[in-house]
Amino acid sequence: MYTPEYLEDFTIRVFEKMGCSKEDATAAAKVFIAAELNGLPSHGMLRIKDYFQLWQAERINVKPNIRIVHESPSTAVVDGDGAIGMIAATRSMEIAIEKAKVAGTGWVSTRGSNHYGIAGYYSKMALEHDMIGICMTIANPVVAPTWSVTPMLGTNPIAVAIPSKSYPPFVADFSTTPIARGKLAVAGKKGEKVPLGYVQDKYGNPSDNPDIIKEGGSMLTLGGSYEHGSHKGYCLSAIVDIFSCVLSGANFGPFCPPSVAYLPLKDEKVGEGTGHFFGAMRIDAFQEKDAFLSQMDKWIETFKSAKPGVGHERVLIPGEPEMERQERILNEGISIIEPIQKEMKEIADSLNLEFQVGM
């Protein structure tokens, strides 16, 4: 088991060796560690190799000039200048928060970025400022719009964090597909079948084969079938795409640049890099702060009091499962599976860094 401190320190050193400033490397490392602590290893140490290889391929900018290129009192478009996604996203959310301090709310659409890890991290940055945080991003196009077979959208997640007085914050962080891409990949590796409604074959027939997307198939939007409202998931995913990319001038939908170096850059560009969208709403721009926080307590208590259905013992508030996993992981330490440890050791060796395998 690794401590968060050990892994954060290692991650900072990796990014510093790539050429990032201490400040940028630290900002990026915090997002990787947050994913591990939230029990989402698919966005944790696993992804360091992706960034290492993008750096080797000279497809990321470790000395970016991240800047506002257009703004109004409550909005900004940020150009990430090809930065590591976590760095561009952290800076963008800070700008949204600064805007909100003055204008009541702040909204930032970011272009020229890359894969930014877990959306929930940025939405939660707003909480310590007594704000509601919102965050969205596009991702590799593997999802087909309803009635189509062309992968045009990513799993395009949405995260919203809302503070309360006495309880952990409400934190919704979810992809706009029935299942996250990482979980589908895991089922594929295990050779398991998946329920109908996750994926379709290249003709648009329902499929239970998680690897069908390697054979021209595609993931389906939240709802899973038109009958069950997949067109609503398509709407959601499209909104994330437009807010993140058309508002900022990034590569929307099928033009999203790959987040891994083994996939070639696309022939056609319609904008700059990957796009995200951030929002911060100051609580006291709507309500006296304490009144709002007390009412959120009442909201949480009300929903926790819902009667569980057969086979369930309790009803969850969004964010509770991640919070409980984090408590457990903080106690037990972070477990890194062996193949990932091996990758980290290889990266360490090639950068002349220490990494202890088998902790």
Add this chain to the structure above:
Amino acid sequence: MYTPEYLEDFTIRVFEKMGCSKEDATAAAKVFIAAELNGLPSHGMLRIKDYFQLWQAERINVKPNIRIVHESPSTAVVDGDGAIGMIAATRSMEIAIEKAKVAGTGWVSTRGSNHYGIAGYYSKMALEHDMIGICMTIANPVVAPTWSVTPMLGTNPIAVAIPSKSYPPFVADFSTTPIARGKLAVAGKKGEKVPLGYVQDKYGNPSDNPDIIKEGGSMLTLGGSYEHGSHKGYCLSAIVDIFSCVLSGANFGPFCPPSVAYLPLKDEKVGEGTGHFFGAMRIDAFQEKDAFLSQMDKWIETFKSAKPGVGHERVLIPGEPEMERQERILNEGISIIEPIQKEMKEIADSLNLEFQVGM
């Protein structure tokens, strides 16, 4: 077949007879007619009786003092003072648009309102100002959070309207459930079964009986089952609830006041009336307007070019089906089913108005 003008004129007269000002009556009538023109009769003439009966029961305020009770440069909380929902909502969206003109974006959370008809109407108000419009509302609690059997949430719709240069606007307007409440009711009246994933019985077992909600059952959130991501639909619906009601001080979740007079007011109040949430984002607060509109054209062309799957001839852009229905209805006229015509005639008689049955 009725003309939109005839029905709008009739609706204005009904609301004027109830005591509304000409301006308020006109604002309300426009939303009713928009529902009919969009081919959504469940939110059209059918609902006039609901408001007529709420007025008879003295449960709406026809002379409301709709006002801002809290604000910042980009936000406001609006108190609807018990107004007809369409009037409070129209005023609230106007305020969001005014805020956006100055601050780049405008965000309004509204309390003390009532059922406001179709969400898409208000989001589309932003389009003529070269803005993106956003709108959400709570509704009667008939939807259970994932893993629970207690109806705590409404079908809580979200609407987002985005302008383009050469095409009809992108207009997403969808409930956060697999199916809208009205369609479920229709299936019940026809004695039809519905697919699993729409509703559950009072114990939480899947059900294909659309009338099960009259026997202690509940509707399910978008996703339909946990396996298919219903917790994501729960997150979405909860976000709509909190933005509409906790930010404004309205009655959240299970405390949402009934939108019909035959249901008694609830014993417990946690705020004022029904809540909604509105947003307006000025395009040129993010991008030069023409550049954005051209890029939206490219977005629409890209998604229209997606290859249709088996059994489908084309891929839709959100808003297209409603737009096509509207073109047809504008040509053919508005068809009102006989029972609703009868209700309208009864209302006309009791208010000393003319209404011609059988047009």
